[in-house]
Amino acid sequence: MLPDTSISTLFSLQRPLRSLEFFPPKDEAGVIALRETALTLKRIAPDFVSVTYGAGGSTRERTAQVSRLLREEIGFTVMPHLTCVGHTRDELHAVADQLHAGGYRNIMTLRGDPPKGQTEFVPYQDGLRYGSDLVALLMARHPDFCLGVGGYPEKHPEAPSLEVDLDNLKHKVDAGAAFITTQLFFDNAVYYRFVDRCRARGITIPIVPGIMPVLSLKQIKRFTEMCGATLPATLIKRLEAAHEVPEILESVGNEWAVSQIRDLLAHGAPGYHLYIMNRAKSALALAAGLAA
Ligand SMILES: NC(=O)C1=CN([C@@H]2O[C@H](COP(=O)(O)OP(=O)(O)OC[C@H]3O[C@@H](n4cnc5c(N)ncnc54)[C@H](O)[C@@H]3O)[C@@H](O)[C@H]2O)C=CC1
Numbered sequence: 001m002l003p004d005t006s007i008s009t010l011f012s013l014q015r016p017l018r019s020l021e022f023f024p025p026k027d028e029a030g031v032i033a034l035r036e037t038a039l040t041l042k043r044i045a046p047d048f049v050s051v052t053y054g055a056g057g058s059t060r061e062r063t064a065q066v067s068r069l070l071r072e073e074i075g076f077t078v079m080p081h082l083t084c085v086g087h088t089r090d091e092l093h094a095v096a097d098q099l100h101a102g103g104y105r106n107i108m109t110l111r112g113d114p115p116k117g118q119t120e121f122v123p124y125q126d127g128l129r130y131g132s133d134l135v136a137l138l139m140a141r142h143p144d145f146c147l148g149v150g151g152y153p154e155k156h157p158e159a160p161s162l163e164v165d166l167d168n169l170k171h172k173v174d175a176g177a178a179f180i181t182t183q184l185f186f187d188n189a190v191y192y193r194f195v196d197r198c199r200a201r202g203i204t205i206p207i208v209p210g211i212m213p214v215l216s217l218k219q220i221k222r223f224t225e226m227c228g229a230t231l232p233a234t235l236i237k238r239l240e241a242a243h244e245v246p247e248i249l250e251s252v253g254n255e256w257a258v259s260q261i262r263d264l265l266a267h268g269a270p271g272y273h274l275y276i277m278n279r280a281k282s283a284l285a286l287a288a289g290l291a292a
């Protein structure tokens with residue numbers, strides 16, 4: 001198989017790119033279910049898909065397994081995630097070499113979350129501290145990699161201010177990142193302000209909005225608290241009014257995401273990345289809602 005086209009080349013075609021995020025399932029049954037999901041999602045022809053990187057151990061093997069499945073069996077352009085968590089520099093070099101040899105050219109480059117039960121990020125022995133360090137390591141090892149990095153419209157929870165966080169984002173860009181995918185947000189004004197502030201700082205690379213169609217009020221409350229994203233009062237009210245009926249929740253979440261995406265594209269966003277949590281149905285419902 002030929003090496004992948006870099007996503008920055010796709011962005012230069014000046015049309016909005018649609019991408020989907022998968023996470024590696026815990027067991028073999030989950031992999032079989034994911035294959036079905038991916039086959040279904042072929043119909044909506046995403047420009048690329050990403051696969052998150054597990055916090056450690058066996059789920060890391062699954063990232064490689066699922067990436068291979070999505071690339072070689074399904075035929076998607078795959079952007080595996082890689083994080084600094086629990087890796088020495090030598091291990092990161094080895095993973096980078098494996099990905100490169102496997103034909104991957106696009107990597108979502110992240111520091112990673114602290115392992116479950118820990119609140120503070122502690123670098124691994126001889127490991128890296130920041131996303132920017134991993135960008136530098138990967139670019140030095142394979143200059144033809146195209147690297148995505150995370151951006152935080154409402155600030156990373158650990159950053160003392162948005163200003164400092166933007167300085168740190170600039171470090172990642174200066175180290176060689178090709179594009180930014182944002183943390184999920186539910187109010188587009190937050191994204192537009194963030195893009196303006198990035199541009200004012202000389203960050204010129206594409207900033208892809210990250211959108212999550214909400215499926216459960218409890219789950220999204222827990223997650224947004226963890227990652228520092230704001231849930232608008234109107235969205236909370238609508239989700240509450242669904243009274244935990246799954247189909248109603250799904251349609252409220254879908255309608256919200258559809259109107260976000262329409263508005264983002266109308267304002268010239270370079271595309272959108274969907275945090276679909278391995279669910280074909282919500283991605284299909286969105287595609288139907290967005291069809292002109
Ligand atoms: N899958 C995805 O697309 C997304 C994943 N995430 C997750 O969020 C977590 C954070 O990852 P990253 O964004 O890569 O972390 P990061 O290393 O870029 O940032 C983490 C914290 O360190 C600070 N920082 C960054 N670079 C610095 C530097 N050179 N000097 C001093 N401070 C610096 C930042 O301001 C921030 O507070 C990860 O766990 C990632 O998995 C977040 C958003 C999107």
Ligand SMILES: Nc1nc(=O)c2c([nH]1)NC[C@@H]1CN(c3ccc(C(=O)N[C@@H](CCC(=O)O)C(=O)O)cc3)CN21
Nearest residue numbers: 052113182183184210212219220222223226227275277
């Ligand atoms: N800090 C951070 N870490 C991430 O891994 C991450 C982000 N942010 N932002 C973008 C996406 C969104 N991601 C996630 C990951 C898990 C849940 C979540 O709520 N997980 C449920 C289980 C859901 C399921 O299995 O279907 C949980 O209870 O933790 C949400 C968003 C992964 N990505």
